[in-house]
Amino acid sequence: MRERKLTQRELALRIDVNESTISRFLSGKTEKLSEESVIRIARVFNVSTDFILGTTVIPDKKNYDISELGLSVEAAKNLYTGKVNNDVVNRLLENPRFATVTYMIAQHLDDTLAGGYAAQNQMFATVGSLLLGQNQTPEAVQAARTANAMKVPTYQADQTTIQNTFMTVVKEIKKEAGSDLAAARAI
Known part of the structure; x- marks a missing residue:
């Protein structure tokens, strides 16, 4: 939140919860957030849910929705079915x-x-x-x-x-x- 200069109130609005829920979680008064809240927080910050949950220090997401990547269904299908060489595609994109x-x-x-x-x-x-x-x-x-x-x-x-x-x-x-x-x- 500090990096993105996002207040508790702004985050609460973006993930559709009460500001008090965010406040209690950040202060340690509660250790629980709903599954949906964790997913929404990850989306707001464009990181993995594992990073939000503290199970990894690597923020990068491993799975993306096709629409998030901007791929057509056909392009994703070609990647998934191996019609194109994924190693070559990775090397090109990198x-x-x-x-x-x-x-x-x-x-x-x-x-x-x-x-x-x-x-x-x-x-x-x-x-x-x-x-x-x-x-x-x-x-x-x-x-x-x-x-x-x-x-x-x-x-x-x-x-x-x-x-x-x-x-x-x-x-x-x-x-x-x-x-x-x-x-x-x-x-």
Whole structure:
């Protein structure tokens, strides 16, 4: 509660109990909380119930509801049934650079980057037109060609960046796997 700067009253409201219940528990006047209260407290602090009960000093939850993880039912089923290699998925998710790859893919899917490249290409086309409109000297023609050559196909740049970053992640994971041939084969 101190870490999260949460008062007894705020916690009581969030888990739907009386403030006096929290007060008695924290002061040691009672050692009992309902099962539901313990679960709700764990959810408020995003820790395991074992951590709340003091049976472990590790706050990390071991079990998550599919909706808490943001997984679709099909994705969870693929993990649970072994259709995908869980070791590979774990290694990907644990790699800090992989989060960047997922962000880049999201931008690719919503056309954020494509819009930027389209605008950049339009700017190069305008520069080329302006150069040729002023005069037709060989230098102006060459400068216009150079500006035109700087255009990038709208989706090519972000796809290439995504591919390169993803392959860097795969190389890092392979390097981590090192001499573990089974893990390397899985990857």
